Amino acid sequence: MNVKYWLPRSFTVLREGYSVTKLSSDIVAGSTVAIIALPLAMAFAIASGVSPEKGLFTAVVAGLIISLFGGSRYQIGGPTGAFVVVLYAVILKHGYDGLVIATFMAGIMLFLMGVFKLGNIIKYIPYPVTVGFTTGIALIIFSSQIKDFFGLPIAKMPAEFVDQWKLYSTELLHVNYYAMAIGVVSMILLLKLRHRFPHIPAPIIVIILSALAVYLFKLPVETIGSKFGALPSTLPYPSMPAFSLEKVRVVFPDAMTIALLGAIESLLSCVVADGMTGDRHHSNKELMAQGVANIASVLFGGIAATGAIARTATNIKAGAYSPVSGVIHALMLLVFMFLFSKLIVLIPLATLAAILIVVAWNMSEFHHFKAIALKSERNDMVVLLMTFFLTVLIDLNTGVQTGIMLAGLLFIKRMIDVTGIVDTKNTIGMPLDEDDEPMEMDDANAISKKIVPKDVEVYEIDGPFFFGVADRLKNVLGEVSSPPKVFILRMRHVPMIDATGLHALEEFFDLCQSNGTILVLSGVNEHIKLKIRRLGFEKKIGLENITDNIDMALSRAHRLLMKE
Structure with missing residues (x-):
């Protein structure tokens, strides 16, 4: 226990020196x-x-x-x-x-x-x-002061x-x-x-x-x-x-x-x-x-x-x-x-x-x-x-x-509004910069600047992945015309994930598996990796399918497609 941390401010100030x-x-x-x-x-x-x-x-x-x-x-x-x-x-x-x-x-x-x-x-x-x-x-x-200010004869004021x-x-x-x-x-x-x-x-x-x-x-x-009558001239006994x-x-x-x-x-x-x-x-x-x-x-x-x-x-x-x-x-x-x-x-x-x-x-x-x-x-x-x-x-x-x-509740709504799960190959509806160009265009790691194989879909979560947006992930596969062989989920802009988000991620993995799709995560930060490991999801998805960046994720997708 750090005693110095709890010392009152009066003690620390007076210890610095005190004069007349x-x-x-x-x-x-x-x-x-x-x-x-x-x-x-x-x-x-x-x-x-x-x-x-x-x-x-x-x-x-x-x-x-x-x-x-x-x-x-x-x-x-x-x-x-x-x-x-x-x-x-x-x-x-x-x-x-x-x-x-x-x-x-x-x-x-x-x-x-x-x-x-x-x-x-x-x-x-x-x-x-x-x-x-x-x-x-x-x-x-x-x-409450109107009574005394005007001297009103009110015996007891309501609250x-x-x-x-x-x-x-x-x-x-x-x-x-x-x-x-x-x-x-x-x-x-x-x-x-x-x-x-x-x-x-x-x-x-x-x-x-x-x-x-x-x-x-x-x-x-x-x-x-x-x-009130007379006032006491000293403190009462405790x-x-x-x-x-x-x-x-x-x-x-x-x-x-x-x-x-x-x-x-x-x-x-x-x-x-x-x-x-x-x-x-x-x-x-x-x-x-x-x-x-x-x-x-x-x-x-x-x-x-x-x-x-x-x-x-x-x-x-x-x-x-x-x-x-x-x-x-x-x-x-x-x-x-x-x-x-x-x-x-x-x-x-x-x-x-x-x-x-x-x-x-x-x-x-x-x-x-x-x-x-x-x-x-x-x-x-x-x-x-x-x-x-x-x-x-x-x-x-x-x-x-x-x-x-x-x-x-309004803060949660704001977080839901700013967090999106988007198809990175489709810039329609993506945030725009000052020149009314999709912000992804200024991104060196934008998926539009990468070669994505035919049977690979790439989506990105942008913002905190918490209970307010977890439900959106379940609908993603429904947006795709036919189930891809590899689904890359980019998480480079996900600063945190809660228990509901982790559960949704696990459910999405099960859904991909039932459709014959392999799920690959990209850009997962160390904090989220630790949570995935504690949950046991790392063994389920496979360590090789949790990658640090999009290049590693695409490389993993190429290897998976070559096996077939």
């Missing part, structure tokens, strides 16, 4: 991120259906572990907008206890993903699927998008105009400050000003304190969830969703950080740290956590040098809880709603959504819209699973 100057950079960056993370952690917790302190617990515990043991130099972990939709639905169905079990299980799944080195596979989820569910989540976050707007249609007459004014002014300030003073943490400025306005003018709006087989079975699908979403979001954040810095993260270390962080988070009364793209980007822009900045961010949040818990309760919920609406717009990637929907090819557009609408109208589980399945 670098520590100073990390302190400034970590403190800056902590100021931004404070309102976001509480806002995401409230939007997820739990009390605000659970968001702070998550940011402290998960943020500390992700920075200490993760695979990225700059990653900042904590509660994020991506989880809001999933967590709110889980809490409505199973309560907070159900969420704890689901997140605990998701943590185990994430850890195992890292152990079995699945980090790179997660990256290959199709981009239209990622944009589709991200934009869908953003729309649902926006929808479904359509049900939310049905409820709003009956409650919009009961707008709290003080709350709406605070929400509108907060949003304007957030946008203006971000545009004019990008280095100033706009959210913390906005919540201070709005809290002061509510306190000084005694405005009748809902605040963190009026809804406690294990009460597991039962029934609870595990019920929340297992939600645990899978949390794990998959956490893996995608954290690795996406790492990729963004790499792009900003030129660094390279270690995806499997990151997944293992995310797993441990999620387990620890719920043990300390938190919620699900993952890498936070915006906070990670802020960390980099603020001059972070190492994962120490992420550790300082977590510790600073703990200090804020200890010192300012009595002031935090004054924050109006309308301001937090305004912050989340801006977050939703930023995470929606609307320009990417529009580009794929209007300018990409039809298959990508279908995957995008299907994922988006299913995420919004049903749930994230259905949206992501259907999107990935549909993308897979």
